[in-house]
Amino acid sequence: MDVLERYESLVDDFDAFRAACERPLPSVVRVNTLKTTVERARAALDEADIAHEPVGWHDGLFALPEDQPGTNWPYVLGWIHGQEEVSAVPAAVLDPQPGERVWDACAAPGSKTTQLAALMEDRGLLVATDNNLGRISALRSNAERAGVTNVAVTHEDARNHSLKPFRAPESDEREGAPYDRALVDVPCSCEGTIRKNPDALDDWELDHVEGISGVQKGVLRRAIQTTREGGTVVYSTCTFAPEENEAVLDHALAEEACELVEFDLPLASTPGVTEWQDESFDDSVERAKRIYPHHNDTGGFFCAKLEVTAE
């Protein structure tokens, strides 16, 4: 079946959307500012004769039109990390500060984790959780290559995330203090990665979308529960399905003390949708942003910013 057809009613220029989904994406790298500066990373790419172009909206992202990251000096030194352009959006929106307590709920393989650590200048506590040991191995390897020292990695189902390991030293607390910020970049049907993975939609099933939506709701709720009042939670996916995006937000708004807030994004996007098939969602889901491949010549993405409120 043609999965993308189901979004024709949502997308502004459906032909342009279809055409963009057919085009492959270049490799993009993010400069790891824990180990170098953007200027020196550029100089190292020049020295290695690797063509690189800034992506425009983010100082530390470069497209490599002719190369893959991985076998060059800046990579060996942990100065650059391969990361799709739109995948750099949610950590930038979360905007963690040095010294804060931050949770990355679905962290492996660690592109966003290492970006969060860099934004925190490697200070404070960054808890990175995943439920898959093999992927945790990749997460740890990426965090170490990036030189991150403020990350604690946990292996658990994020829906049941425990704060117990993060009690203050010599304290009588039963669990650690709540987070200032949490990133909920959940596993999803990955429709928006079609330009990177042409077979991304081959195994698409509505049952899978609906099933994974339940997991997404559980992870987002746990993130809100473990974040302090006034703290920030960012929810993101790389998929177009409203079942995995606005429906998940709508559920969290109904069940947890939180609200969706406006945010700026230096990329073109459209608001979250309030109606999909037979369902309607809270009006405030319009504050979320849908990034379609034809908007900025990137992968597809969805991102929402929530503030935790009083019960």
Next chain:
Amino acid sequence: MSDGNDGTQFDRLPATDDERVVDGRPTRSAVLEWWDERFGVSPETFDGHTFWERGSGKIWAFADDVASPVAVEGLGLAFLRTRREHWKPTLEAVQRFGDAADDCVIHLAREEAATFVAGDDQELDWDGDWGYLIVTTDVAGGSEPVGVGLYVHGELRSQVPKGRRREL
């Protein structure tokens, strides 16, 4: 677990010998002294980090502090092996903290450094101490720590772990 090492949890290193509970566990002061004596990395370099052991002799540096022990999969950066007679820093520790070193640092030309990163051993002249050295090379106009080499008998043996080796 105060009676031994446990591979499933991290224990904060005791500050000094007086506070040691587990036999043979290195102290924070011994770790600081070792980086200073071996590589000239001053103890203040690690002021913002706590040190932890998971399993026997695997020491981690963590930028925050939590109640010890803690059962997690990772806590900061694995940065030192203390199990054998000669302590060995990890490649990641050297890349992260090695720019503060001024002793036992061997600077390689680009081609020699590429040989090192590929995991290959090479004959090189070196007037300093034998043992584990910090290997540096020039990248983008500055000297950068790349990894750890073992210098013995006129030969620099690459200690770059298999997963980090590259043919540059």
